[in-house]
Structures are given as C-alpha cells and as structure tokens.
Amino acid sequence: MTQTSAFTREDRAAQPPSLSPDYHSTMLRSPSHPPVRIPQTVTETTGIADCWDRLMGGAFGDLTTQHEGVALGQRIVVTGRVLDENGRPVPRTVIEIWQANSAGRYAHARDQWDAPLDPNFSGAGRVITDDDGAYRYVTVRPGAYPWGNHHNAWRPAHIHLSLLGPAFATRLVTQMYFPDDPLIEIDPIANAVPLPYRQRMVSRFDIGTTVPNWALGYNFDVILRGRDATPIED
Amino acid sequence: MTDNQSPELFGQTPWQTVGPFFHYALPWWGGADLTGQSDIGAAPTRLVGHHPALNRSHGRPMPAGEPIDIIGRVLDGAGEIVSDALIELWQADAEGRYGGDFTGFGRAPTDEAGVFHFRTIRPGPVPGPGNTLQAPHIAVGVLGRGLLKRLVTRLYFADEPQNESDPILDLVPSERRPTLIAQRDGEVWRFDIVLSGPNETVFFDC
Numbered sequence: 001m002t003q004t005s006a007f008t009r010e011d012r013a014a015q016p017p018s019l020s021p022d023y024h025s026t027m028l029r030s031p032s033h034p035p036v037r038i039p040q041t042v043t044e045t046t047g048i049a050d051c052w053d054r055l056m057g058g059a060f061g062d063l064t065t066q067h068e069g070v071a072l073g074q075r076i077v078v079t080g081r082v083l084d085e086n087g088r089p090v091p092r093t094v095i096e097i098w099q100a101n102s103a104g105r106y107a108h109a110r111d112q113w114d115a116p117l118d119p120n121f122s123g124a125g126r127v128i129t130d131d132d133g134a135y136r137y138v139t140v141r142p143g144a145y146p147w148g149n150h151h152n153a154w155r156p157a158h159i160h161l162s163l164l165g166p167a168f169a170t171r172l173v174t175q176m177y178f179p180d181d182p183l184i185e186i187d188p189i190a191n192a193v194p195l196p197y198r199q200r201m202v203s204r205f206d207i208g209t210t211v212p213n214w215a216l217g218y219n220f221d222v223i224l225r226g227r228d229a230t231p232i233e234d
Numbered sequence: 235m236t237d238n239q240s241p242e243l244f245g246q247t248p249w250q251t252v253g254p255f256f257h258y259a260l261p262w263w264g265g266a267d268l269t270g271q272s273d274i275g276a277a278p279t280r281l282v283g284h285h286p287a288l289n290r291s292h293g294r295p296m297p298a299g300e301p302i303d304i305i306g307r308v309l310d311g312a313g314e315i316v317s318d319a320l321i322e323l324w325q326a327d328a329e330g331r332y333g334g335d336f337t338g339f340g341r342a343p344t345d346e347a348g349v350f351h352f353r354t355i356r357p358g359p360v361p362g363p364g365n366t367l368q369a370p371h372i373a374v375g376v377l378g379r380g381l382l383k384r385l386v387t388r389l390y391f392a393d394e395p396q397n398e399s400d401p402i403l404d405l406v407p408s409e410r411r412p413t414l415i416a417q418r419d420g421e422v423w424r425f426d427i428v429l430s431g432p433n434e435t436v437f438f439d440c
Contacts, residue, residue, distance in 0.1 A: 010439065011246045016382040023251075025380030028311040029429045033410075035386075035439035038402050039363045043373050043388075044440045046332040047324065048339040055337060056262050057289030066286045080238075085246060098259030106255040107282045110318075117282065124259040124287040160252065162260060168324045168373050169440055171384055175250040179237060192382050193248040200247055202237040220238050223247045 005227040006040040007169045008085055014200070016192035023188040024149055040169060047167040052094040053128075060125045063097070063139040071121035073102025073140030075215040078176070078203070081133040082163065085226035089133025095222070096162040097125040097137060104143030104157075113145050138215065144183055156183035156190065165224045176220050177202045249383035254318045256377075257281065257343055261320070263290035266342035268323065268354035269301055270294030277343045297336040299328025299355035303422040304389070307348045308376070311430030315348025319378035321427070323352060325371075330358030344378075356391070362401040369396035369403070376427055385437045389425050392417045402438075410436050 019030035048055070064071040082090040100106045100123060103115040107122050123142075127135045142157045158175040165171065177184050179202055184190050190198055200223075209217025236243050252260065257280035265275030270293060281288070308316040320343050327336040338357075342350040354372075362368040369390055376385040390397050392415050397403055403411055413435045416425040428435050 014246050014248055016249055018382060018385070020382060023380070023382065026382060027380075028314070029316070029378070029380035030311075031385065031430055031434055031437050032311075033434060033436070035437045036406055037439040038405055040440055041362055041368060041402070042332060042360055043324070043326075043368070043371070048333070048337055051333075051337050051339075054294075055265070055291055055339065057287075060287045067284075087244075096259055098256060100255075107258060107285070108255040109280045109282055111255055119283065122258065122283065122285045122287065124285055126287060160250075160256070160259070162252070168375075171322075171375060172247060173249060173252050173377060173384070174247050176238075189250060189382070193250075196236055196243060197245070197248055199236045199240070200238055200243050200245070201250070202235075204237045204239040221247075223245060225246060 006045060007167060007225045008228050010225070014193070014197040020188065020192035023192055044169040045167050047170065048164060049093065049166045052164060056094070056126065059128050061127045061137045063121065063123065063125045063137065066122055067120040069120040071101070071140050072118050075138065076141050077136065077138055077209055077211060077215045077217045078159070078220055079134070079136040079209055079217065080220040080222065082129045082135065082222045082224065083133055084224050088226070089129070089131070090165060090224055091129055091131045091133055093129050093163060093165055095127050095129070095135055097127070097139070097159060099123045099139065099142040099159040100145055102140045102143050104145030115143070115145065141178070149188060154183050156181045156187050161222065163222060163224065170224045172222065172224055174222070175201060178218070179203065179205055251379060251382050252320060252377045254379040256320060258285040258288055261341055261343050262288055265291065266340055266350070266352050268336070268338065268340040268352065269297055271296060272353065274351060274353065275340070275342055277345070279346070297327060297355050302354060302356050304352040304354065304416065304425055305422050306350055306425040306427060308344050308350065308378070308427045309348065309429065313431070316378060316429065317344055317346050317348050319344045319376060321350045322375040322377070323354065324373040325354065326357040326360050328355050328358050330360045332360070359396055366401045367396065369394050369400040376429070385429070386440055387427065387435050387437050388414055389416050390414050391423070406436050
C-alpha cells in the first residue's frame with residue numbers, strides 16, 4: 001500500500017468566498033450550501049504534473065512575437081517562482097497566461113469594448129517552471145477596460161494565470177495586478193479577497209529584472225497548496 | 235504597502251475568476267476528448283483571429299476501456315444556462331490507475347446553449363481512505379465568469395452497484411446524492427451542474 005501525502009486545505013482567510021455581492025455575477029452562480037468536506041483520496045492527490053505538454057502543446061513564453069509584426073504597447077518581462085506553502089519549489093509545472101492587449105481589449109468574440117484589436121497580439125501564452133520553480137515570460141502591459149458590473153466600472157490592468165500544480169487539489173487560477181494602479185482599490189474582483197491577502201496578487205516592479213533599453217521587469221511568485229506534514233494511507 | 239514579494243504576506247495565492255474571455259487560452263483542440271480521437275474541446279466561435287497558443291492534442295492510441303460520452307448543461311440559480319463556464323475532468327483509467335498512458339485530464343467550455351461535451355472512457359474503481367474502495371467516478375472542476383474560485387464536484391454512474399458503499403458518497407446527505415449521479419440517456423451519459431438553488435449540485439471541500 002502506498003503512502004501519499006495530503007495537501008493543506010484552502011486557507012479560508014486568504015481565499016475569496018464564492019459569493020461576493022459587489023461582483024454581481026456571483027449572485028446567481030454561488031452555491032447556497034456550504035461545500036461538503038471530504039478526505040483527500042488518490043483522486044485529489046494525483047494530477048497531470050508531467051504530461052501537460054502532451055495535451056496542450058509546448059511552451060510559448062513570448063507573447064509579443066507570435067505574429068509577423070511586434071505587439072503594440074509597453075513591453076514587460078514577468079519573472080517569479082512557483083512555490084508551495086512550505087517554501088518548496090514546484091518544478092515542471094505549467095502556467096497558462098492570458099490577458100487583454102495594451103488598449104485593454106481581448107481578442108475574443110464577446111469582448112465588445114470599443115478599443116482597437118492588435119493584429120500582432122493574441123494575448124495567450126504558456127510557460128513551464130524550471131527545477132527551482134522559476135519562470136519568465138515577455139508580454140506587453142495590458143490596459144484597463146470598462147465592464148458592466150456597475151456604473152463606471154473599470155477592471156485594473158491584470159494578467160490571468162492558470163496553474164495545475166502537482167495534483168487535482170492544487171489547481172489555481174489567479175490574476176496578477178500591477179503596483180500603483182488606483183483601480184485595484186475599487187475593483188470588486190480583486191477586493192473579493194480581503195486585505196492584507198489581496199496584496200499577494202500585486203506584482204512588484206524590479207529594476208534588476210528590467211532589461212536595459214528593452215523591457216520593464218516585474219516579479220510575481222505564485223504559492224500553491226503544499227504537502228501536509230501528516231501522511232495519509234490510500 | 236505590501237505586495238506579492240513581501241515576506242510577511244507569504245502564503246496561498248488567492249483565487250480569482252477566469253472571467254468571460256478564457257476561450258483562447260484554456261481550451262484546446264481535442265481537450266474535451268480524453269481518448270485522443272477527435273478535436274472536440276475548442277471554442278472557435280469565441281475567437282477573433284488566429285491564436286497560435288491554442289493547441290491541438292497529438293493523436294493518441296485509443297485507451298482500453300468502454301468509451302463514453304458525457305453531456306451536460308451548467309445552470310445558474312435562476313435556472314438560466316451558463317454559456318461561459320469551463321469544466322475540467324480528472325479521472326483514472328479503466329483499470330483504476332491515475333497518471334498512466336491515459337492522461338485522464340480534459341477541459342470543455344460550455345457552448346452558447348450552456349452545454350459541455352466530453353468523450354472519455356469509463357474509469358475503474360480506485361482505492362479510498364483506509365481499506366475502502368471508491369466506486370468509479372470522475373473529479374469535476376467548474377470554472378467561469380462569476381465563479382471567484384473553482385467549484386469541485388464528482389460524477390458517478392447510475393448503474394454502478396459500488397455507489398452503495400462509496401466512502402465519499404456516504405458523506406453526502408442521501409437526498410442530495412442524485413446530483414452526483416450521471417444518468418444514461420441512449421448513447422450518452424447526462425450530467426447537469428446546477429450552481430445554485432433547487433437541485434443545487436453537491437460541491438466538495440477537498
């Protein structure tokens with residue numbers, strides 16, 4: 001019989017609730033019953049850690065050069081590490097990336113905002129962490145954009161990040177925000193996460209990551225649920 | 235002001251919604267066919283222009299086991315269809331093994347009618363806590379606009395006698411268990427996901 005470590009549970013203080021009425025779309029899409037707590041079985045403690053590239057394809061770490069011309073906007077480099085809650089690197093894990101273009105427009109049929117599409121920017125990419133859990137990608141800084149949540153609602157600039165991690169239980173989708181963006185304070189989605197935890201999603205500008213004469217640099221670490229100290233028997 | 239790099243803030247990165255515009259990043263051609271035999275899973279009607287990152291699965295040999303189709307709708311608390319959800323599956327192979335040649339992972343966006351469609355193989359039973367055995371099941375993650383974090387549920391099969399002794403189903407109030415049971419409907423298995431309200435699907439904290 002194999003021993004498999006369980007993962008730490010969701011940190012209820014740091015994770016948003018399903019229902020957050022200021023983000024109106026949650027009203028009809030949040031369960032009214034609390035979730036049923038279950039033990040982690042082999043179903044929850046296993047995952048596709050080592051085969052994502054067989055499914056989705058290879059890495060795609062430069063979002064600015066996917067087309068014939070160069071993407072418009074402020075070129076940026078984003079680097080960081082994926083760690084677990086025990087501070088251990090999460091190597092060989094995929095990060096899927098998507099975002100609006102520099103004008104705040106998504107290359108998506110349902111995005112009706114009247115900002116220009118950039119034929120040289122699709123806004124999707126994929127990177128994989130190295131043995132130290134480190135990753136790096138190049139993109140343009142996304143623009144803010146209006147949305148229909150309430151009067152004069154604008155989303156702060158953000159980059160969507162999707163991580164699978166080592167197990168079904170470690171799945172994470174988050175958004176990376178930028179420092180000194182006044183829209184964060186008044187954004188219902190970012191503020192579904194209470195302070196101080198909301199600030200975990202705000203990247204840091206770093207002159208050391210900034211590439212001279214080429215791109216501004218930002219640092220952003222992603223922390224996934226870690227292995228619990230208590231082993232379980234499966 | 236603290237930020238992502240502040241040591242005193244170290245801990246789980248918070249979840250955020252995928253929003254409505256994930257279709258050119260998360261689904262892929264073939265992503266909803268876990269058997270690797272077709273291209274279902276992408277959402278071409280949501281795309282504008284060419285998306286080079288939207289990949290196509292490599293063809294894979296047909297895995298052993300019984301091929302099945304799973305079709306369902308995602309509904310909100312008003313009974314309206316949810317046309318911008320993304321469903322993810324994680325399952326064992328027909329022998330009850332995770333992570334072998336059969337990758338066991340798939341994604342399907344809901345379409346304009348709120349419908350998702352997977353093709354996969356029927357999984358085998360897998361070990362449960364202690365010396366128990368879990369009935370064949372598929373772990374299901376639900377993402378979408380208006381979902382700040384993933385909802386997790388499970389799909390079981392209506393004709394499976396082992397459901398009676400499944401240690402996870404046993405934790406669910408009996409009157410709510412039917413929301414976890416897919417029903418055979420001709421050639422397909424039907425499994426609707428109700429996010430809120432009457433007949434609300436059972437979601438798990440795992």
